[in-house]
Amino acid sequence: MPALRSDAARSRARILDVARRHEPGALRFNDLAREAGVGVGTVYRHFPTTHALVEALTLDTLERLRVLVRAALAETDAGRAVADLLRAALDLQLEEGGLQPVLLAAEDESDEVREAKQEILGGFEQILVRARAAGVVRPDLSTAQVEHLVCGMEHAVRLGASSDREPYLQILLAGLRPA
């Protein structure tokens, strides 16, 4: 990918900046263009689909999650590694509404996202393998199912008036332990 021309970089940054001030689910390209002071065509050129824009908006958060996965992999207590990682992932997903769709998407538009996701999901798998082996997480539960549970918890937290995720997280963690 060749370096961006200076005007293109400026447009891209403006669009992302404006997009960050909108609800993640209600990104209307025409509005973004007007507010960013660029043409609609410019927005569509930089981000052919809404998902491409969401990926770009989410990239920072995804990198933070990647770092947290590495930290969890360095943790020797398998149970603590799972608890820390799930809490962190849930927090990030709550903070950045676009994260869940990006994590769940089967296809990624950007290579950076694909690489980050690969490390994140691989590390997560590894942490769960250890946790199952240590007997701190039910063995009859796939990695994908645990991911889905975190997404479900995000959904549950968002339904509440207060966004206190802790009770929900505790229920998830208690539920994950073997009977």
Next chain:
Amino acid sequence: MPALRSDAARSRARILDVARRHEPGALRFNDLAREAGVGVGTVYRHFPTTHALVEALTLDTLERLRVLVRAALAETDAGRAVADLLRAALDLQLEEGGLQPVLLAAEDESDEVREAKQEILGGFEQILVRARAAGVVRPDLSTAQVEHLVCGMEHAVRLGASSDREPYLQILLAGLRPA
């Protein structure tokens, strides 16, 4: 509310019939009208908003849930009552995608829905009160939070390829028990 004229009843039934064959989230009124062989205006007259249509589509399922709540209230084992009801509610929500939005909506368009919801939510509250008193459900958890958890589980199950809700349900039930 006066009885429906015969042609109106026919139109309404046709629209509901067609709507049932569509994805709950993608109900486009113009399409429904064409497929049902009525004018768009007719659709909008019967169902001023998408939510009104979803309520109408959901009413049967809501009645089934009401019956299940009554059954759970008759159950003497508080823990079993909770488990049975949550499983049933989750199944119904998975079966009828419109149920979650209807249950969560603060305002209801139809009186029948309002009444059914009132009994359902009241009964659910009662069952949880008993369960907390019996020490089979964590006391630090509001009824609303448990409702949100069920909705979160629905979300989690839908994310999976297989729609086997049982593992998710087991995790929820295990998590709900006091530590």
Next chain:
DNA sequence: GCTCAAACGGATAGTTCATCCGAATTGCTC
């Protein structure tokens, strides 16, 4: 079978979406 309130249908105005292409800008070379 007459009346009239109720229901019907679809034309239409108002939005939003996404593309296309002539104009303008940029960075490179000399």
Next chain:
DNA sequence: GAGCAATTCGGATGAACTATCCGTTTGAGC
């Protein structure tokens, strides 16, 4: 710093969809 090719810009544009309005039709009661 002038010329040039490549890239990007911007918004006009048409397609798709929403929701309303009103002249016409239908059905129920007398």
